[in-house]
Each structure stands twice: as C-alpha cells, then as structure tokens.
Amino acid sequence: MIRYALGRLTSLIISLIVASVVIFAVIEVIPGDPAAFMLGVNARPDTIAALRAEMGLDQPLITRYLDWVTGLLRGDFGQSWTYKTPVSELINDRIWVSLPLAIYALILSTLIAFPAGIYAASRRGGAGDVTIMGATQLGVAIPNFWFAMILVLIFAINLRWFSAGGFPGWSDPFQALKSLTLPAIALALPQAAILARVMRSSLLDMLGEDFIRTARAKGLSRRQALWKHAVRNALIPVLTIIGLQFSFLLAGGIIIEQVFFLPGLGRLIFQSISARDLIVVESVVMLLVFTVIMVNFLVDLAYAAVDPRLRTKA
Amino acid sequence: MSLLAIKDLSLAIGDTKILHDIDLTMQKGEIVAITGESGSGKSMTALAVMGLLPQGSDPKGKILLDGTDILQTTEPNLCKMRGNAMGMVFQEPMTALNPVQTIGAQVAETILIHEKTSKAEAHKRAAAMLERVGLKVAPTRYPHELSGGQRQRVVIAMAIALRPKLLIADEPTTALDVTTQARILDLLRDLVREFDMGLLIITHDLAVVADIADKIVVMQNGRVVEAGETKHLLARMQHPYTKALFEASTHAVSLPETTQSSPMLSVQNVNRDYPMSRQTLLGPRPMFRALHDISFEINQSERVGLVGESGCGKSTLTRAILGLEDVQGGEIRLDGEPVFTGKHPNLAVRRRMQVVFQDPYSSFNPRHRVDRLITEPFHLLETPPTGQARTHAIAKALEDVGLSSNDATKYIHEFSGGQRQRIAIARALIIAPELIIFDEAVSALDVSVRAQVLDLIADLCHKRPLAYIFISHDLSVVRTVTDRVMVMQAGKIVEQGETETVFANPQHPYTQTLIAAAPKLPTFGMAV
Structure with missing residues (x-):
C-alpha cells in the first residue's frame, strides 16, 4: 500500500512539473509579447517596456520559469496588473467561495446519486427504475444555468427562502452556507444525474458477475448480495466520475457564479481573461491544475482502499 | 426417503422450453453425475435444485430435498436453505x-x-474449514493472490462450511489443469465420505464421470435419455446418444503416414524474459524467465503436440514462433529465415505460418462478414488476390473446411461454436501456410463437435502437406492427432519424442504425473 501511494505520489509530482512547464510555455512564450498583448494595440512603447521589466520579460526563459515556480512554492503568485494587488490575495478571497461551493455540490450530488443509482439497479426494469432513469435523462439534458434561474425564481423571488445572489462572507457560517445552497443545487443536479446513471450501470455489471451468484448460493438474499458484494466493487468507476466532477465543479462553475453573483474563482478567471491580466490567469490556471491533480491522487488512493488488487501493484 | 428426488421437472423461460420431465433421485453419501453437451439442460437442472433459476422461469413438477419441495418454498426460506442444507460450487474459480x-x-x-x-468464532471455523479443504494459505489473503485450484478450494470451503446435506458442483474442474483436477476430485470424494453428503456433479467430461460417479444421468436437449448405476450403464449403454457421446470422447483420427522430410522450423536455445514490477522505487526490474533454453525442430508435414499446465509457457512459445515478440536468447528460424527482424515479425516468414485460437466466440470481430474475416491474412501477402481470384479463394477455403461458399456473406453470430472453429481454420488456410499452430483449438468444443473438427484436421493433412503444432491440455486429443509430442513444465521442455512412445512409456516424472492425473475413459462397452 505504501509502495502504491509512493508510486502515485511520484506520478503526481511529475504531472505537476509537466503542467507548470506547459502553462508557462503557453502563456509566456508563444506567441508574441505578453506585455504588448496585455496592454492592447494602443499602448505606448514606454508603457510596454515598463510592464516588460516588471514582468521580468527581459530575463532569460529559464530564470523566468524558475522565478515563477519558486514564487508559487512560497505562495507568491506575483502582482495582478489590473487589480494592482498580489494575486495570492485575489485567490485567497475567492477560493473560500469556490472550494466550499464545489464540496457542497459534490456532497449533494453524491447524496442524491448513490441512493438513486442503487435503488434503480436493485429494481431493474421496474417502475422505480424507469422513473429514476427518466429523471436522470432530464437532469443530464437541462442546462444548469437555466435550472439555476428557475431555482432563483421559485425559492428566492416567490418563496423568499433564499437570497437571489451575492455572498455575505464566512463571518456568519449559516448565512454563508445558505447563500451557497441554491448555487450548489444548480451545480449538483446535472452531476447527480450522471453519477446515478454510472452507479446504476456499474452495479448492474457487478450483479451479473459470478461472485454474486456464489453469494446467492451461500444463502444471501438478492438485496444482501447487492449491499455486501456488489456495491463496493461498483465503486471504482463511480470514484473516477466523482474525481472528474469535482475538478469540473471547482473550475467550471463560472456560469453559475455569474448567475448568483458569487465572487468565486470562475469569475476571477473570466474577468482576468477579459482584462488580459495574464499574470492572474497563469496563476489561477496553475492552481486549478494543482487541485485537479491532487484530487486525482486522492481518487487513486481511494481506489486502493476499495480494491486490494491495486495495493499489491507498484 | 431419498435425499433428493426430482419428479417430472419441466422448465420454460418465456416461450422456450428448457427442460422436459426430468426424473432423478439420489441418496445420502451418493455421487450422481449429470452429463451431456452444452445446451442439454445440465446447469439449469442444478440451478433449479438451488432455487436460483433466472427471472421469468416457469418450473413445473417437484424437487424434493429431504422431503421439502424447493419449487413450493418461499424465497426467504430458500435463502435459509442455500448454503445450509445445500451448497453449490461453480465452474469458473x-x-x-x-x-x-x-x-x-x-x-x-x-x-x-x-x-x-x-x-x-465464525472466522475461526472458516479457517478450520479452509484447512480441511487442503488450502495452505492464510485466511487473510485476497482471491487474486491465489491460483485457480486454490480458489476452487475456497469456493468448496464456502459451500460446505455448514456441512450441507447436498453439494452441487457445476463443472467444478473444467477450468483447471489435469493434476489440479485430480486433486479437487479427490477432495470432493473425501468430503462426501466424511460428511455423508450427496454430491450432484455436473460435467461434460465423461472420463471424470466414469471416474467419480456412482450413478450417471445422461441429458440431451433438456431430457434425460439414459440413467443408471455407472458400472451398469457403461457396460450396457442403451440410448444411441449415450453411445455417440462415448464414441466421440474416445474419437481417434487417422492421420496420413509421415514421410521422410527435411526440417522446416528450427527453435534453438530460446529464452524469453518478462520484466516484473519493481521491488523498490526506481530499482531495477527483476526478470521472469518464461521460456528456458527451448530447442526443437519441426519437419515439413510433421504434426507435433505441445502439452503442459497453464502458465508453463505454451502461449509464450506460440507468440515467439509467430514472431509477435522478440526473444532474449537463441533464435527461431523457418527454413533458415528468422521469424523476427528488427522490431517486427518477418513478413516473408510470417505468411507461411497461421494460428487457430481457443475461443470461437471471441476471436472474431462480430461486425465483419465471414469473407472479410477469413481474408484477414491476405495483408501478409505482397499482392493479395482481388476480384474473381479473391472470391475463388474465399469459396475454396470455406469448402475445404466443410462450409458452403454462400456462408461468405454471413456474420459470425449466425454460426455455432463448431462452425466458428471451422471458419477460424479457413482463415488460417486461406494463404496456404506450411505451419499452423492450433492453440487449444478444440478445448472449448463439445465432444461430438470436437470429433468432427479433429476429423477435419486429419482430412486436411491427407489433402495437402501441412505441419502443425497442436497445443492442448487434453492428453487424449494430443495422442490421436500428433506424431510427436513435447511436454513443457515451467518454461522448459522436459520430454519430447514420438507420441505413442511418450504416452506408453513416459520417462520424466512430470510426464508420468500428467498422464497419471488425466482421467481415463473405460473402453467402450466395458465395466469400470
């Protein structure tokens, strides 16, 4: 198990190094001059030269890359050109919206998907299965921003249970969670629909396996065989999807953040791209890549916890 | 009262009738074997006794276990009986x-x-039971750490943990090597004696049946065609199907005489190493030697058998001969030309060799028609035939294997297992190779179909010069279709010689073990 974890850790570090090189190359090296790009076509040459010096573009490539990476390791993400504040402060403000929102949505989606998928699989072809599968079809098809607007219409404008948008900060955790609830639901439902379908089909695959027949021959009822033998085996493909979904929820919530006026990472990256603030874009992208790789690492560890066959492999 | 009494059992799933009026009785301490070919309803009968029929089944009749009618028992009560009053062991460990x-x-x-x-307490008893079935590994191990034979022992331990009155074993040794099979059959026999259980064993292998069973039930198309005491039944078979089954099981083909010929394939001191996973992070990868100093020659038109247990290197050798992988030592040449050059198989040599695999169900692309499937080897030719010549070649290949040229436009799912294996042979024959490797090519077939395919192979040898390597775990088949045999153990050839000589007088202890472990069918019409 330790060897497996070390192996995954090695691959994590290699992934991070490769990712940092690619991001650095895409944003700073090719094509053209980032300083000129950031300042737009009408910029004066001396402004561009000033920015070039500030960004260190007159330095050799290797030095610039190493400066950037060592900066990241120290938590120094550089200075935003448009906001005139350290990028780390910008991120720090927003990560405490985006991260809780992603975790909240993931918990909701798992809480909905697991029971729905297991129930549908255990009643394959029955009315419950058909209903759940129909609902998930709808869940996959409905765009989440439209669903978000419907939620606002019903729960914020008509019922007045929640506010329609904005984020009050974490000084009052209850209010903060409350303001994240509608966005989390809007994000979670389509994900839950996908997850429930994966859970169902993975379980059905497992229920057709020989060891389920063995379990039944031992005297387990259909339901006991499902819970004791099928569910844990069915988790592997489900974990893969959960890992992918978390990455999507963290970085891909831009539209939902717009709909609910949430000051999250999605909005930050969107605004930075509009303002051509490459320093912010570069760092936020690196941060997101780091999170995705970390989540994949955790998913790999979860695989090994579920499946003993992986523990013995390096 | 009998332990198990099946009376007039009929079964339909939807509109398909699976079983017709099955009658069977067995006593405590008795071993009853149900035998027959695939689709005869053997396994369905067993599942009916366990109350584990597939959904949509409509069974009629009575299945009395110690007086309790399984078909009238509710599902919760069946759950209490399964694993307790009756246990089951399956085919694929x-x-x-x-x-x-x-x-x-x-x-x-x-x-x-x-x-x-x-x-x-339960874990303590489980450990004791695992020891009783002869398993010498700790109960804390996971299934993937065990061999097939060890896993089958675990499945048996699970089935008999509560000492059920009836044990059902559905093809319990079909997936195992002969020596493992012999040990598992011994274990089952001992357990029946010790626990005074009834054992209902289902197998297509008549040699196993003759070896272990007190009573035999022969099934065909969902009906019992003949049943009786083993000795009695073997001595006086009544039903033509029973006779046909036994004849097919002992089927011998007539090969043409071998002529003096020159060597064609030469394998010299071949080693094949596989890297294993690292013991330490970034450390060197240890090597596993799958083939160890293998040397042999095959002459033109010579038929050579290759036998050995799973994992002994038979398949690795096949891949090396076909030039699919490089070897780490020695060389393999066909008429002096190496089979592997640089990073690729040597095409000039490769087009003179073909292979037929075991599984007729998974070795074809289901979305291609037969003409496309069997012309796949054409890509080995420099100028593949086109137009009329291609059509002609397809028709000839199909007719050579006893199919019709009209079959060229059909898809593979329209054919039975035996027909598919004929198509596989047609695919191998279409570029007229000098050497064919039959890799367990008849192992997945029923005995009667197997006999037909063996006849076909013999027939091809009469029609044209053909050398082949026949790989099989079934010694009786190898004995009839080969002139010479090689015995492999742990990556080495431990014995080779003329087939009859080796079988009649094996020299190496491993060959002796293999031949002794193989269950033997009594001579047709004789008592056991």
Missing part, C-alpha cells in the same frame, strides 16, 4: 470469489448469515 474481500471473510459469511455466532 477465477471469477466466483468477491475480489475485494479476504477468503476467510467470504467463508465466514456462510456461517454468519445462517447461525447466531460471534464474528471471531
């Missing part, structure tokens, strides 16, 4: 165990769901 639970926990589960006992 590799997939019959839950991969994410320890073997001890899986055996203990049988005890825990039926008896009010502590977990520790």
